[in-house]
Amino acid sequence: MIVFGYYTIPIKSVYAHHLPKDVAVTEGARFDCGLKLAHIMFIPAFPIEKKWLMKHQGQTYETTSHMASLLDDLYGKPRTPWYSYAVFLLGLAALLYFFIEGKVENYRQESALIEASRSQKISPNSYYALKSSSEQYYGVKVDSSSEDKVWVRYLNNDPGYSENKKIGAVSVFMINRGEFKVQAISKKTIVKSHYRRSALIKIEGLNEGETLTLESIYNVDIDKDDIGLYVSDPQTSAEVKQVLKKFVNETSVNSSLALLDSSSKTYLLDVVKTAKTGDVTNMKNFIKENEHPEVNYAMMMYAKYVYLPKLADNLIKTDKRLLSDFGEFSKLLGVGLWRNSSKIKNIKIVIVNVTGKNVALARVSLPSNILGRPSRINFLVKLRRENGQWKINLPSTFSYTSDQIAMMKWGGKAYRERIRSALKAKNKSLIFDVGLAY
Numbered sequence: 001m002i003v004f005g006y007y008t009i010p011i012k013s014v015y016a017h018h019l020p021k022d023v024a025v026t027e028g029a030r031f032d033c034g035l036k037l038a039h040i041m042f043i044p045a046f047p048i049e050k051k052w053l054m055k056h057q058g059q060t061y062e063t064t065s066h067m068a069s070l071l072d073d074l075y076g077k078p079r080t081p082w083y084s085y086a087v088f089l090l091g092l093a094a095l096l097y098f099f100i101e102g103k104v105e106n107y108r109q110e111s112a113l114i115e116a117s118r119s120q121k122i123s124p125n126s127y128y129a130l131k132s133s134s135e136q137y138y139g140v141k142v143d144s145s146s147e148d149k150v151w152v153r154y155l156n157n158d159p160g161y162s163e164n165k166k167i168g169a170v171s172v173f174m175i176n177r178g179e180f181k182v183q184a185i186s187k188k189t190i191v192k193s194h195y196r197r198s199a200l201i202k203i204e205g206l207n208e209g210e211t212l213t214l215e216s217i218y219n220v221d222i223d224k225d226d227i228g229l230y231v232s233d234p235q236t237s238a239e240v241k242q243v244l245k246k247f248v249n250e251t252s253v254n255s256s257l258a259l260l261d262s263s264s265k266t267y268l269l270d271v272v273k274t275a276k277t278g279d280v281t282n283m284k285n286f287i288k289e290n291e292h293p294e295v296n297y298a299m300m301m302y303a304k305y306v307y308l309p310k311l312a313d314n315l316i317k318t319d320k321r322l323l324s325d326f327g328e329f330s331k332l333l334g335v336g337l338w339r340n341s342s343k344i345k346n347i348k349i350v351i352v353n354v355t356g357k358n359v360a361l362a363r364v365s366l367p368s369n370i371l372g373r374p375s376r377i378n379f380l381v382k383l384r385r386e387n388g389q390w391k392i393n394l395p396s397t398f399s400y401t402s403d404q405i406a407m408m409k410w411g412g413k414a415y416r417e418r419i420r421s422a423l424k425a426k427n428k429s430l431i432f433d434v435g436l437a438y
Helices: 065-075 082-119 166-175 187-196 234-249 253-257 262-277 280-289 293-311 319-331 342-346 399-407 411-426
Strands: 004-015 030-040 043-056 059-062 126-131 137-145 149-155 180-186 213-219 348-356 359-367 376-386 389-392
Touching: 004 065, 030 065, 030 082, 043 065, 043 082, 126 166, 137 166, 149 187, 166 213, 166 348, 180 187, 187 213, 234 342, 234 348, 234 359, 234 376, 234 389, 253 319, 262 280, 262 293, 262 319, 262 389, 280 293, 293 319, 293 399, 293 411, 342 359, 376 399, 399 411
Parallel strands: none
Antiparallel strands: 004 030, 030 043, 043 059, 126 137, 126 213, 137 149, 149 180, 348 359, 359 376, 376 389
């Protein structure tokens, strides 16, 4: 297979009978100007030389220099045809094609990226997993955005995590401890980095300032109570255990209330205020719409038939005083961990996990207190961090009682009957509202 070589082609021909009569030439001869071309795969690459040749009766002869000059003078020196450089022209055409195609493709991609950056749903619940060249990941959170920029929040000097998972991207924000910073990044850079898997994002205080690639985008609302993510954090675990130990050993109602989160205090006030309305439908709805209906039943029945009658005309004007007064009364019921009892001091805290921003779940173990046959009850207690301090969610502790009720032969019905019997024992003339005696 011939790849490189040369050949000759005629580029101009003159027949003998066309020449002036005074030029002595062989009759029937033909003069051709031959162009010798170098070729690549038989495609002309460049011209080597031009030469006049005479052809007669199948033979080819080289003309004299005088005859060659005469032919040039008579008919003009033949020009080198453009296709003599076909290889280079084709190469140039190919380069031009790829250049234009690249420009068009870049334009398409740029247009797609711009459109993607405009249409991308960016919300405060978006978390970006940024990857370094050493396969280390860093989580950043969308803080806010404008038409062309996104401000991301991140933990300064975050050590990162080794495996690209949602839990890794959001964990530092769930733990919510340390120095957080905010930096702006153009939307175009974010979209380019994500779609092209390119290291284009540089954030001060992450990966020693080296560029990062946007590997994944996660959308999750860590402010919700149950997002299905669990983060183990030694410092949180120690703080939560300390609060729980203090809570079960506390005898002062005001000190106990100080360890409850704001929603727990609202719950206690709502029990009294709902009972005070005397509206059985409202009371029943309150009981059943909460997570622990049987415990709510006990709280509501004692509030309506014992606490409020004793309060009578001694009107408590402020929520603060009402909370303290009813808090002390309701603690005598002994539901959940809301009790004064030495038995709950034996609480065993098995594990603590952070389950959301400023939310933790503690798995607790405690001996039963209302079952005929002693049993170990394992339940979850929710805590919230408010003003930098972990606070207990009181209704979540009711699962200690609810789980035992579920183990009783007649369950909720038996427990409600037990509550009414205890109330009757205190006041034999007591008549229950029909809607509450179920």
